[in-house]
Amino acid sequence: MSGVCPECGGTLKFDPSRKRYVCQSCGLSLSREEIDEIRYKDQKLNEEEEKERVRKEYLKWWATKK
Numbered sequence: 308m309s310g311v312c313p314e315c316g317g318t319l320k321f322d323p324s325r326k327r328y329v330c331q332s333c334g335l336s337l338s339r340e341e342i343d344e345i346r347y348k349d350q351k352l353n354e355e356e357e358k359e360r361v362r363k364e365y366l367k368w369w370a371t372k373k
């Protein structure tokens with residue numbers, strides 16, 4: 308499994324000797340748990356943005372209704 312670095316967007320590569328994922332661009336190293344945590348936070352953030360977007364759409368619709 309490989310992933311994307313949360314810091315710079317580089318490629319994360321698993322280092323079996325350290326049992327950590329290491330970014331090929333900036334050298335950031337993360338454990339599996341840390342990666343999962345970051346993904347979870349990102350997902351939450353996206354959900355919030357989606358809610359905000361829907362609310363704005365609704366307000367726009369409401370404003371043009373009259």
Ligand SMILES: [Zn+2]
Pocket residue numbers: 312313314315316317330331332333334335
């Ligand atoms: Zn990086």
